[in-house]
Amino acid sequence: GQQVMQIPQYQHVQEGEDFTTYCNSSTTLSNIQWYKQRPGGHPVFLIQLVKSGEVKKQKRLTFQFGEAKKNSSLHITATQTTDVGTYFCAGTSGTYKYIFGTGTRLKVLA
Amino acid sequence: DAGVTQSPTHLIKTRGQQVTLRCSPISGHKSVSWYQQVLGQGPQFIFQYYEKEERGRGNFPDRFSARQFPNYSSELNVNALLLGDSALYLCASSLTGPYGYTFGSGTRLTVV
Numbered sequence: 001g002q003q004v005m006q007i008p009q010y011q012h013v014q015e016g017e018d019f020t021t022y023c024n025s026s027t028t029l030s031n032i033q034w035y036k037q038r039p040g041g042h043p044v045f046l047i048q049l050v051k052s053g054e055v056k057k058q059k060r061l062t063f064q065f066g067e068a069k070k071n072s073s074l075h076i077t078a079t080q081t082t083d084v085g086t087y088f089c090a091g092t093s094g095t096y097k098y099i100f101g102t103g104t105r106l107k108v109l110a
Numbered sequence: 111d112a113g114v115t116q117s118p119t120h121l122i123k124t125r126g127q128q129v130t131l132r133c134s135p136i137s138g139h140k141s142v143s144w145y146q147q148v149l150g151q152g153p154q155f156i157f158q159y160y161e162k163e164e165r166g167r168g169n170f171p172d173r174f175s176a177r178q179f180p181n182y183s184s185e186l187n188v189n190a191l192l193l194g195d196s197a198l199y200l201c202a203s204s205l206t207g208p209y210g211y212t213f214g215s216g217t218r219l220t221v222v
Contacts, residue, residue, distance in 0.1 A: 001169070004152075033210050042200060043153065045210030088152050096166040098211070100145075100152035 006101040021104035023089035114214035135203030
């Protein structure tokens with residue numbers, strides 16, 4: 001079945017440093033979504049990418065969808081303590097089922 | 111506007127018992143999905159319903175069932191509970207299009 005892996009599993013950064021998480025799917029995706037989950041909270045939708053090679057920015061966050069539509073990345077510039085949480089990608093191959101990745105837990109040290 | 115509401119927030123059940131979890135989607139959202147999230151892992155897809163019809167089912171045993179009502183609210187039922195069913199159960203609603211899921215705060219189920 002379809003699998004979505006994320007690396008790294010954990011990342012500790014100093015406040016102000018950059019952070020990147022990578023998402024890799026075993027199958028070609030029709031689109032991919034990114035979510036953030038704060039400790040003790042629920043996933044919150046960040047963005048959806050649909051087109052091959054697509055790049056979208058939200059303030060300090062940059063999202064990319066790979067040319068082959070099998071991988072994606074999220075890059076945060078100059079992390080802040082408010083960025084703490086687990087970042088999940090979720091992809092679908094065109095069905096109504098979104099498969100969530102394994103997540104990257106980000107800790108920001110002040 | 112109210113977000114996705116789930117009830118109850120916490121639940122403790124004994125092995126072998128049955129449980130019903132409830133979800134009310136955002137007004138106007140016709141699609142409801144259920145996910146199970148075990149501590150430290152990503153959400154696992156259980157069901158999706160749209161206009162009261164099951165659209166998709168994840169790799170969960172038949173002990174798990176769900177339904178959607180005419181007002182688009184939904185229930186998730188789990189029979190013959192096992193210790194391994196202990197998890198956060200998340201309900202999410204969505205519109206068609208690039209809007210993503212809006213998740214509720216979840217129901218924390220503990221099976222003892």
